[in-house]
Amino acid sequence: MSAGNTGVLISVVLAVGYITLAILVWSMVSAVYRKIRGRSRLNITGRWVVITGCDSGIGLGLVTALSERGAKVVACCYTEAGAHGALAAGAAWAPHFDLTKDDATREVAAQIHARSDGAVWSVVHAAGTVLPGFVDYQPINFYRDVMAVNFFAPVLLTQKLLSALRRCKGRVVLVSSVDGIVSLPGNAPYDASKFAIEAYADALRAELSFCDVFVSVINPATMRTPMAEAFFPAHRNTWQAMAKDDPGGDWQALWPESWLEQYVEKNTQQLRSIAEDPAAAVSDVVHAVTAAHPKLRYLSGRLAKTFFYALWLMPEAWSLRIKRLTVQPQPPRNSS
Numbered sequence: 001m002s003a004g005n006t007g008v009l010i011s012v013v014l015a016v017g018y019i020t021l022a023i024l025v026w027s028m029v030s031a032v033y034r035k036i037r038g039r040s041r042l043n044i045t046g047r048w049v050v051i052t053g054c055d056s057g058i059g060l061g062l063v064t065a066l067s068e069r070g071a072k073v074v075a076c077c078y079t080e081a082g083a084h085g086a087l088a089a090g091a092a093w094a095p096h097f098d099l100t101k102d103d104a105t106r107e108v109a110a111q112i113h114a115r116s117d118g119a120v121w122s123v124v125h126a127a128g129t130v131l132p133g134f135v136d137y138q139p140i141n142f143y144r145d146v147m148a149v150n151f152f153a154p155v156l157l158t159q160k161l162l163s164a165l166r167r168c169k170g171r172v173v174l175v176s177s178v179d180g181i182v183s184l185p186g187n188a189p190y191d192a193s194k195f196a197i198e199a200y201a202d203a204l205r206a207e208l209s210f211c212d213v214f215v216s217v218i219n220p221a222t223m224r225t226p227m228a229e230a231f232f233p234a235h236r237n238t239w240q241a242m243a244k245d246d247p248g249g250d251w252q253a254l255w256p257e258s259w260l261e262q263y264v265e266k267n268t269q270q271l272r273s274i275a276e277d278p279a280a281a282v283s284d285v286v287h288a289v290t291a292a293h294p295k296l297r298y299l300s301g302r303l304a305k306t307f308f309y310a311l312w313l314m315p316e317a318w319s320l321r322i323k324r325l326t327v328q329p330q331p332p333r334n335s336s
């Protein structure tokens, strides 16, 4: 190599080194800046916060956490027993109704306007449902039922509260899932509903930015709540529902009941070992509601920040291989 070429090579290496160093320094400085900025909190005493899904899990945890910070919490529950629990946890009001009944939602929204004098600081959509199963044995109405709770319900309630949120320059917080950024097999209706809410959040955020209403999305990984605990055993209900809809169909040879039992047993145990404390998701929602500078997105829990984040960013061909590995044991045809 000539002296001239060596000089060019050294210049290129130095330039790449300086650029890499500048990117690293910039990333570190902006991470520290975001951390410091994120610490600044608002006083939410006396502000109205509407939360759905307060019978249990993340929603109920939020009732306690936000009531303790002085918010006037409207805890939307499904059942009367859930409403009693939410009141005991500090809620100012706890209506119980089915979020998939549009008239009931409209009626509750009207009452919220009346109680809050039309000034709502935040709405947190924590209600959710999951009906797991592989696509061969998912009855079509299961997709509709999941979309009704996870997508249409938050869309309608948000719309009915918009004027009160605009008045406060408030917050909309949508509890999505890691399944809203990465679809795993065996849960297509839920995955689709969470991807739908992500698309809605994206559009909503841009539209509401004109009136300073902020939209955050929360993506929890598996958390120890009633929903997660019932997840794998619920595959049996879906399988049985399809067995009624289509008895003796081809799908039964592809997904035999003997395989289903092994699948449920093995994965129920595994889920117990990876499920995290829902306090992580609760803390992220509290930040979204109370921080002076909330984040657009919160990846809640260790697995969300590592495994699912990597799966989200990697090339689709690679993530497909990993997604296939999550089906354990594989149904008989794949192992033959």
Ligand SMILES: NC(=O)c1ccc[n+]([C@@H]2O[C@H](COP(=O)([O-])OP(=O)(O)OC[C@H]3O[C@@H](n4cnc5c(N)ncnc54)[C@H](OP(=O)(O)O)[C@@H]3O)[C@@H](O)[C@H]2O)c1
Pocket: 052, 053, 054, 055, 056, 057, 058, 059, 077, 078, 079, 082, 097, 098, 099, 100, 125, 126, 127, 128, 129, 149, 175, 176, 177, 178, 219, 220, 221, 222, 223, 224, 225, 226, 227, 228
């Ligand atoms: N746990 C996880 O691993 C996990 C992971 C990612 C995302 N998420 C999301 O986090 C949110 C909270 O879930 P969670 O884990 O706290 O589960 P959860 O304890 O089952 O809470 C969901 C709540 O939604 C309520 N709900 C369901 N259908 C309803 C309806 N038609 N009308 C009114 N309320 C209804 C449930 O009431 P009932 O209890 O009376 O049915 C329950 O209180 C959900 O959006 C879920 O998708 C959870």
